[in-house]
Amino acid sequence: MEIQENVELKDYTTFKIGGSAKYFCIAKSTEDLQIALHFAKEKKLKFFVLGGGSNLLISDKGFGGLVIKLKFESCKVNKNKISVDAGLSLSKLVHLALDNSLSGMDWASGIPGSVGGAIYGNAQAFGTKISDNIKEVEYLDVKSLKVKKAFKKQCAFTLKNSIFKKNKDLIVLSAIFELKKGNKEEIRKNVLEHINYRKKNHPISFASAGSVFVNTEKKITNKNLLAKFPELKYFNSKGAIPSGYLIERVGLSGKQIGGAKFSDIHANFIVNTGSAKAEDVLKLIKLAKQKVKKVFNINLETEIQLMGF
Numbered sequence: 641m642e643i644q645e646n647v648e649l650k651d652y653t654t655f656k657i658g659g660s661a662k663y664f665c666i667a668k669s670t671e672d673l674q675i676a677l678h679f680a681k682e683k684k685l686k687f688f689v690l691g692g693g694s695n696l697l698i699s700d701k702g703f704g705g706l707v708i709k710l711k712f713e714s715c716k717v718n719k720n721k722i723s724v725d726a727g728l729s730l731s732k733l734v735h736l737a738l739d740n741s742l743s744g745m746d747w748a749s750g751i752p753g754s755v756g757g758a759i760y761g762n763a764q765a766f767g768t769k770i771s772d773n774i775k776e777v778e779y780l781d782v783k784s785l786k787v788k789k790a791f792k793k794q795c796a797f798t799l800k801n802s803i804f805k806k807n808k809d810l811i812v813l814s815a816i817f818e819l820k821k822g823n824k825e826e827i828r829k830n831v832l833e834h835i836n837y838r839k840k841n842h843p844i845s846f847a848s849a850g851s852v853f854v855n856t857e858k859k860i861t862n863k864n865l866l867a868k869f870p871e872l873k874y875f876n877s878k879g880a881i882p883s884g885y886l887i888e889r890v891g892l893s894g895k896q897i898g899g900a901k902f903s904d905i906h907a908n909f910i911v912n913t914g915s916a917k918a919e920d921v922l923k924l925i926k927l928a929k930q931k932v933k934k935v936f937n938i939n940l941e942t943e944i945q946l947m948g949f
């Protein structure tokens with residue numbers, strides 16, 4: 641495995657933003673990953689594990705350590721179980737399930753990125769989370785460089801979170817998904833419906849990193865707010881307030897700073913209109929946090945992950 645120097649990173653992300661990595665490598669196996677981590681340890685470098693780069697904002701200055709792009713991608717189907725490597729794209733997992741008439745992954749159609757990245761952030765859509773169908777996860781413990789296993793319970797999955805997000809020294813290597821036998825045509829129909837929904841409701845013609853903020857699980861009880869924003873009662877009953885709604889209501893839908901803009905189609909997306917800098921995106925994030933705090937007394941939690949800041 642080659643460790644390259646000064647590699648431009650923006651094309652490894654869906655945002656198309658960011659500087660260069662001082663060191664960069666593509667790990668095609670656990671052994672490659674162990675070699676890369678050993679290199680980082682020897683040189684006293686920080687490391688960053690990169691999946692599909694679809695939930696990521698990289699600093700304009702880049703990253704002074706080693707970026708390890710995971711590219712181990714094997715998969716195996718055994719009855720209703722699918723074992724997949726962390727570097728496999730989520731869309732390949734969706735299609736593998738479909739081809740084998742297994743239901744439970746159709747909600748993920750159209751979500752870019754890798755299986756490892758989806759487990760790290762407990763990816764979710766249309767009311768289903770990746771953790772719903774996970775049986776176990778194999779991971780590398782960076783401290784000991786040993787491969788370990790965690791059953792679903794031990795992964796501490798919560799809203800857009802997992803043990804792998806809380807502890808950056810645990811790198812997802814592979815996972816086993818337990819799915820249900822289903823009707824192939826029905827699964828195909830669901831997959832297409834979800835893709836069509838995204839085409840209609842997400843700004844897919846622009847570069848982005850998906851939802852910028854996690855939806856808020858707080859209930860609003862302030863009478864003035866409930867009177868001014870009647871939709872909040874509905875969100876209270878659902879248990880989560882969409883961040884896109886909050887951003888729209890504070891008047892930031894369509895707001896542009898430099899080349900970055902809150903999408904007019906879905907306000908929880910910041911799109912790169914062509915020449916956005918990471919600094920532009922950060923300014924928009926800061927502005928939304930300030931305004932939403934002032935109007936709704938809600939602290940927005942940033943979902944997109946940062947590298948090099």
Ligand SMILES: Cc1cc2nc3c(=O)[nH]c(=O)nc-3n(C[C@H](O)[C@H](O)[C@H](O)COP(=O)(O)OP(=O)(O)OC[C@H]3O[C@@H](n4cnc5c(N)ncnc54)[C@H](O)[C@@H]3O)c2cc1C
Pocket residue numbers: 654688689690691692693694695696710726727750751752753754755756757758759760761762763764765804810811812813842844848849850851945
């Ligand atoms: C158009 C669009 C639509 C989207 N829609 C959705 C959606 O509906 N639902 C949703 O949840 N997300 C959505 N996203 C966000 C994103 O696609 C998901 O969060 C995805 O799961 C991220 O995976 P990734 O491989 O790209 O991770 P990356 O962006 O590469 O990395 C994200 C974080 O995960 C860590 N990571 C990656 N791989 C591993 C690993 N193997 N072990 C440990 N840590 C790892 C990285 O270090 C980083 O901190 C969308 C994004 C876009 C651009």
